[in-house]
Amino acid sequence: MDTYLRKSIRIGVIFGIIVVFMLLIGFPIIMSTILGNVLNAETSAAVGNYSGYMTLMVIIGLITGVLAAGYDEPISWGRTGLNGIMAGAITGIFGSIFIFIVGLLSLNGVDFRDYLAQLSPEVVDLYLYGRQPVDAAVYNLGLFIISALIGALLTSLWVKSNAGTRFAAWRFRIREAASNSAIANWYNTTPLARYLFYGLLLLVAFLTPLFFDQYWNFILGTVGIYVLMGLGLNIVVGMAGLLDLGYVAFFAVGAYTIGLMTSPKPFGVEWGFWIVLPMAVAIAAMSGILLGIPVLRLRGDYLAIVTLGFGEIIRVLVKSDALASVLGGPQGIRDIGGPTLLGKPFDNERDFLYIIILGILLIIFITLRLQSSRVGRSWIAMREDETIAQAMGISTYRSKLLAFAIGAAFAGLGGALFASRNQYTGPEDHNLLVSINVLSIVIVGGMGSIPGVILGAFALKGLPEILRQIEDYRILAFGGLLVVMMIWRPEGLWPAKRRSLEIHAENQLDIPPPMEDAPPLVETPDSSTGTGET
Numbered sequence: 072m073d074t075y076l077r078k079s080i081r082i083g084v085i086f087g088i089i090v091v092f093m094l095l096i097g098f099p100i101i102m103s104t105i106l107g108n109v110l111n112a113e114t115s116a117a118v119g120n121y122s123g124y125m126t127l128m129v130i131i132g133l134i135t136g137v138l139a140a141g142y143d144e145p146i147s148w149g150r151t152g153l154n155g156i157m158a159g160a161i162t163g164i165f166g167s168i169f170i171f172i173v174g175l176l177s178l179n180g181v182d183f184r185d186y187l188a189q190l191s192p193e194v195v196d197l198y199l200y201g202r203q204p205v206d207a208a209v210y211n212l213g214l215f216i217i218s219a220l221i222g223a224l225l226t227s228l229w230v231k232s233n234a235g236t237r238f239a240a241w242r243f244r245i246r247e248a249a250s251n252s253a254i255a256n257w258y259n260t261t262p263l264a265r266y267l268f269y270g271l272l273l274l275v276a277f278l279t280p281l282f283f284d285q286y287w288n289f290i291l292g293t294v295g296i297y298v299l300m301g302l303g304l305n306i307v308v309g310m311a312g313l314l315d316l317g318y319v320a321f322f323a324v325g326a327y328t329i330g331l332m333t334s335p336k337p338f339g340v341e342w343g344f345w346i347v348l349p350m351a352v353a354i355a356a357m358s359g360i361l362l363g364i365p366v367l368r369l370r371g372d373y374l375a376i377v378t379l380g381f382g383e384i385i386r387v388l389v390k391s392d393a394l395a396s397v398l399g400g401p402q403g404i405r406d407i408g409g410p411t412l413l414g415k416p417f418d419n420e421r422d423f424l425y426i427i428i429l430g431i432l433l434i435i436f437i438t439l440r441l442q443s444s445r446v447g448r449s450w451i452a453m454r455e456d457e458t459i460a461q462a463m464g465i466s467t468y469r470s471k472l473l474a475f476a477i478g479a480a481f482a483g484l485g486g487a488l489f490a491s492r493n494q495y496t497g498p499e500d501h502n503l504l505v506s507i508n509v510l511s512i513v514i515v516g517g518m519g520s521i522p523g524v525i526l527g528a529f530a531l532k533g534l535p536e537i538l539r540q541i542e543d544y545r546i547l548a549f550g551g552l553l554v555v556m557m558i559w560r561p562e563g564l565w566p567a568k569r570r571s572l573e574i575h576a577e578n579q580l581d582i583p584p585p586m587e588d589a590p591p592l593v594e595t596p597d598s599s600t601g602t603g604e605t
Contacts, residue, residue: 167209355479382506514556516528
């Protein structure tokens with residue numbers, strides 16, 4: 072079978088399965104409403120919007136055609152159109168069969184809510200575009216074929232016109248002009264310019280909370296806490312190359328330490344926040360060392376599984392009734408004390424956000440100092456190849472232990488600030504999803520990159536708060552985003568320079584195959600002259 076034809080069939084089947092899965096979980100309901108609002112279309116269905124739903128299907132069809140067009144190299148218009156039609160038809164067949172069966176059974180009185188909570192009669196009507204099952208199936212099939220054909224032809228036009236090459240050249244010229252500008256030269260050659268730039272960033276960071284209300288300062292505080300944790304895990308994963316899936320355990324240690332020491336129950340100690348905060352950080356670091364001593368001789372997947380188990384052990388312990396008298400059990404710890412300054416309590420989100428910003432600045436300073444130190448270079452060498460690093464005289468076990476301790480300390484700081492801000496901490500705040508979120512922030516933002524971690528935290532924690540309508544599909548969005556990032560931008564949104572160079576060097580490595588008629592490296596002596604060349 073032709074290579075392009077196989078590719079079109081494969082893409083069609085993949086997107087057909089995706090469409091059916093989206094219909095099953097009810098994702099088009101919310102997206103149709105959002106797209107309908109963007110299009111200023113009046114609500115035309117009991118749930119969702121017909122125009123928004125059709126727009127969503129057209130977008131999926133366009134993406135199908137783009138991927139099926141074979142944009143790696145220019146091909147004929149006829150072949151491009153055939154690829155798009157084939158992929159769109161297969162995708163449309165999957166969706167059309169599904170909506171035809173669901174619509175037909177719904178007309179016969181079958182209530183799908185007994186099996187799939189999302190498939191109410193109103194949702195089925197949306198999936199049918201307000202039509203009869205046969206008409207809706209044909210309409211859906213035609214919609215995908217046409218949109219995939221358009222996507223394929225537009226992609227072919229992009230390739231044949233060398234628009235991608237021209238766009239890359241235009242972007243390169245802009246970047247070169249910016250890097251050679253007078254401002255860039257002044258920044259690179261004058262230390263005062265860099266200090267002014269950093270001062271401007273600090274000024275913006277401290278003035279921003281003044282322009283937001285309590286809700287948005289709370290959202291920024293949540294993002295800031297995940298930045299703290301992301302910077303800590305960035306040392307463990309991004310710099311030292313240790314896959315830690317139980318990072319939430321250290322977060323819980325910091326939260327429960329400040330909770331037990333500042334709340335009236337269960338011990339009634341009620342120490343001050345500023346006294347307990349360094350204790351929480353130190354205890355979290357000690358827990359990282361205690362965990363690292365027995366497990367850091369493991370590598371790769373084995374280390375990830377052990378740390379995952381440790382995180383689950385901590386969650387089960389804090390939730391168990393056996394330790395309820397000490398840790399509060401499922402009820403958690405309430406009335407956790409907060410910070411005060413000169414007798415004034417930090418009783419609003421804006422005040423607490425300033426503490427989080429100071430914590431982020433402190434961790435960034437420590438991380439930058441570590442990156443340029445001998446310890447940081449040891450971590451990077453160990454991440455690249457642990458065996459070679461050990462052969463070069465680096466104590467990999469000690470370096471791993473130090474990375475684990477520092478990462479755990481940063482997580483403990485984040486947990487302490489989290490618990491004190493909420494005045495509560497419980498088992499549900501320290502589940503596996505927290506570790507997955509922080510790891511996703513590091514991967515999506517860019518491993519080893521401080522700006523990447525900050526950008527990843529805003530992308531994965533800030534955007535879901537803005538788009539609360541799709542909050543139920545957050546895990547689905549995480550999975551899809553990670554897949555996309557691993558395929559098209561494995562270095563992250565804002566990668567570290569070293570990491571970006573490593574990945575692009577690997578992708579551009581092209582070893583040519585040996586030539587069949589290549590001359591021998593050593594020529595035999597010529598029998599007529601008795602001489603030869605080496």
